[in-house]
Amino acid sequence: MDIKPRQYLNNIRQETLLGGVSTLALVGLTVLALLTAQPEDNLGKLVVISWVAFGAMAGGAVVGAMSKRSHPRGLVWGYGLASGAMIASAAAFLVPQAIGQHAKVGGFGIAAGILVGYNAHTIGHRLSHLDLPMDTTATELAAHALSAGLIIGIIYGQMPELGILLGLAIVSHKGPAGYAAARRQTLEGESALPLLLPSAGVGLTALPVAMLSLPSSATINAAIFGFASGVFLHVAMDFLPSCEVGGEIDQAAGITETSHELLDRLRVQSLFSTSLGGVAVVVAWVLVP
Numbered sequence: 001m002d003i004k005p006r007q008y009l010n011n012i013r014q015e016t017l018l019g020g021v022s023t024l025a026l027v028g029l030t031v032l033a034l035l036t037a038q039p040e041d042n043l044g045k046l047v048v049i050s051w052v053a054f055g056a057m058a059g060g061a062v063v064g065a066m067s068k069r070s071h072p073r074g075l076v077w078g079y080g081l082a083s084g085a086m087i088a089s090a091a092a093f094l095v096p097q098a099i100g101q102h103a104k105v106g107g108f109g110i111a112a113g114i115l116v117g118y119n120a121h122t123i124g125h126r127l128s129h130l131d132l133p134m135d136t137t138a139t140e141l142a143a144h145a146l147s148a149g150l151i152i153g154i155i156y157g158q159m160p161e162l163g164i165l166l167g168l169a170i171v172s173h174k175g176p177a178g179y180a181a182a183r184r185q186t187l188e189g190e191s192a193l194p195l196l197l198p199s200a201g202v203g204l205t206a207l208p209v210a211m212l213s214l215p216s217s218a219t220i221n222a223a224i225f226g227f228a229s230g231v232f233l234h235v236a237m238d239f240l241p242s243c244e245v246g247g248e249i250d251q252a253a254g255i256t257e258t259s260h261e262l263l264d265r266l267r268v269q270s271l272f273s274t275s276l277g278g279v280a281v282v283v284a285w286v287l288v289p
Contacts, residue, residue: 016193018194018196018197019193019194019195019196019197020196022196022197022199022200022201022204023054023196023199023200025200025204026050026051026054026200026203026204029050029203029204029207029208030047030050030051030203030207032207032211033046033047033207033210033211034047036211040160041157041160041210042156042157042159042160042162042210043207043210043211045156045162045163045164045167046152046153046156046167046203046206046207046210047203047207048164048167048168049152049164049167049168049170049171049202049203049206050149050200050202050203050206050207051203052168052171053145053149053171053174053199053201053202053203054199054200054202054203056171056172056174056175056178057141057145057174057175057177057178057195057198057199058178058195058196058199059175059178060174060175060176060177060178060179060180060182061178061179061181061182061192061195061199062182062192063179063182064178064179064180064181064182064183064184064186064192065182065183065185065186065192067179067183067186072262072266073266073269074176074179075176075179075180075241076241076243076266076269076270076273077269077273078173078175078176078179079173079176079239079240079241079273080240080241080269080270080272080273080274080276080277081172081273081274081276081277081280082172082173082175082176082236082239082277083173083236083237083239083240083241083274083277084236084273084274084275084276084277084278084279084280084281085169085172085277085278085280085281086169086170086172086173086232086233086235086236086239086277087233087236087237087274087277087278088169088277088278088279088281088282089165089166089169089170089232089281090170090228090229090232090233090236091229091233092281092285093162093163093165093166094155094166094225094228094229094232095110095225095226095229097159097221097225098110098221098222098223098224098225098226098228098229099222099226101218101219101221101222101225102218102219102222102223103222105219105222105223105226106222106223106225106226106229107226108223108226109222109223109224109225109226109227109228109229109230110226110227110229110230110233111226111230112226112227112230113226113227113228113229113230113231113232113233113234114230114231114233114234115230116227116230116231117230117231117233117234117235117238118234120143120147121234121238137181137184137185137194138181138194138195138197138198141177141181141195141198141201142197142198142201144198144201144235145174145197145198145199145200145201145202146198146201146202146204146205147205147231148170148171148201148202148231148232148235149201149202149203149204149205149206149209150205150206150209151227151228151231151232152167152170152202152206152228153205153206153207153208153209153210154209154210154214154224154228155224155225155228156206156210157209157210157211157212157214158214158216158221158224158225159221159225163288165281165284165285165288169281170232171202172277173235173236173239174199174202176239177239178195178198178199181195182195240270240274241266241270241273241274243263243264243266243267243270244263
């Protein structure tokens, strides 16, 4: 008897259950945060950031799962705008906080964040080559979202005056990431339902952490903001559009006789998209009080 169809249906049920539980947990945390929010804290901002992250990744996943054709230009612009915005936001809103609290500790924190981000990315890529009893793409994205939410919750909990612009820029890559992951899952004949967990991941950790009263001092804050700066700078640079042969953009474009010519055009567009993402943050900072 062929058990593959039955196993596939069981996986679908488990993925649906996990996604549903994750979404319900985010709803519950949102209600709790709104009921306990105070004017001087950042819980209201974190609720918005959490649901923007959820909507961006889940919406991108729906588009990716339904897409019949590749959209390399969309990926270039999506990743480019997001990475440019993240680099500008981390450099303008997090790095000064880290250095201002304690220059050397903040600097070491930045270095640690970049190195830890790189190491985690490398380990995650290595795990993707192993035969694991789980969906590796969703697992990697969930680990990234949960850890990012943890950091976001800590920095917003420590600095209530932080604006919402930083958080929105940090989660701006969720849309193109959800699109690319869902399209890859669909092409491989797998379900995109596991992406509901990483979609909710930011809120699942950011909201509970922000509700806690964590110890605060200049040295601790320097280390926290430095580490957050390094991690988000690494993530932003990792999402810079790589229009190289064999890369994700090339895979989306398809290997054809005109692929190299198309990649050259996409490289030019990546310059505009990343620059525009950074400029958009500057404009928003000037216009938004």
